[in-house]
Amino acid sequence: MEQKKNGTWVSWNENLKHDYKSLYKVTTEEELREVIANNDKIRFFGNKQSSADIAAGTAALLDMKSYNKIVSYDYNAKTITVESGVILGDLLEAIEKVGWCIPCLPDINTITIGGALATGTHGTSGKLLSEYIASCRLVLADGSVKEINKEDNLLNAVKVSLGMLGVLSTVTFQCEPEYTLHIKERPENDNQWLPKVQERLKKHAFLRILWLPHTNNGYVITGDKINPDTEVKENLGPKFLKHRRTASKILYKYSHVFPWITAVANKLLYRGFFSSKKEHKGSLYQATVTKSRGSTLELAEWTVGLSKFPQVFAELKEEINKWSNNSFIHIPMDVRFVQKDEAWLSYAYNEDIVTMGCVSRNAATADTYEAFKTVENIFLKYGGRPHWGKRFAAKDAQLTKIYPKWEDFKELRAKLDPTNKFLNPYLAKLVNAKKAVNAEKVTA
Known part of the structure; x- marks a missing residue:
């Protein structure tokens, strides 16, 4: 694991800038879990291409681009499992080589899988990219891992979550025959x-x-x-x-x-x-x-x-x-x-x-x-x-009117992340987050 001290995070178009104290680059799930468990506040980013201020603004940051392996293929089920820092273009090239596709693709291919899923990336004439998740592994605020599959009701909350419920570790995509x-x-x-x-x-x-x-x-x-x-x-x-x-x-x-x-x-x-x-x-x-x-x-x-x-x-x-x-x-x-x-x-x-x-x-x-x-x-x-x-x-007042499950999502977020570890100032305002519960109290 690589760690960099004291720097400034800058978005791709230079409109967003945030100082940080520690920036981590991880290459294994164990390192990912360790970094999350050992930091009070942390956000994570890929290629910094979001116009919303969701990727930084905390003392600790995770650069997910080094967590980028293609883990496995299941040729019978037509699924591929990848680490969440994989660039979308690399994923698409990998599945094309075996004659598969994901039927709905966004406009660009330079974003990371984790960032694309967290923000509801989509193409046209199909569904959101996140609808092709067959299963995933989510690292929670305490560093534990929750495996989520299609039968788990939690999946519909995790599919698009702005990284407020946890950090996606690996994702398995359901693919279809290429056309x-x-x-x-x-x-x-x-x-x-x-x-x-x-x-x-x-x-x-x-x-x-x-x-x-x-x-x-x-x-x-x-x-x-x-x-x-x-x-x-x-x-x-x-x-x-x-x-x-x-x-x-x-x-x-x-x-x-x-x-x-x-x-x-x-x-x-x-x-x-x-x-x-x-x-x-x-x-x-x-x-x-x-x-x-x-x-x-x-x-x-x-x-x-x-x-x-x-x-x-x-x-x-x-x-x-x-x-x-x-x-x-x-x-x-x-x-x-x-x-x-x-x-x-x-x-x-x-x-x-x-x-x-x-x-x-x-x-x-x-x-x-x-x-x-x-x-x-x-x-x-x-x-x-x-x-x-x-x-x-x-912000929150408008979003609760236009997203029928907004209040349910906020309740789940507070339950999974009671100390607001995954919230930066922008996201805290977005969900109108209450003051974080004391971590010792939660443990007790």
């Missing part, structure tokens, strides 16, 4: 793509829409399962499309000073980078997952019931098109779809949902990005839920 997608991409006017959402969800195995604020257009991406040998005439569009992030960086450079510039920039970016049709094929991972971030961002994401989305979208579009406010939104807004589940803190708890991402490409000036406030206010009005790993202002 090939025929991907088609094209621009469509808002009046075209919006009415077709539910129809397309039934028709296609994959649906994602990149909405382009201030342009009245979206960029529709559909995927259909095909035989791997089916010939598809590949069209990846003009070569200059690879320069979209560079062009965005230039066009948005001063948008924090003059927000209205965004509306002009979006129209230029739409014409240059979202007006082409594309067509290709590949596995879900090959065809749809971004393999890297070109630049730092600040992100918010909100979800709402599928049936409410047209109304939410109409109100959002009307509001941001008013020149009387400064809610000019950088493109694209990522519109994705998640099927209902039973995880307590899932965005899709008991209902099919639509998720809508909101991005500021000027990460350093995100605090003055009015769009985050506008999006949050509109989604909250319709019972929308925030992505746990991204930026939002809602």
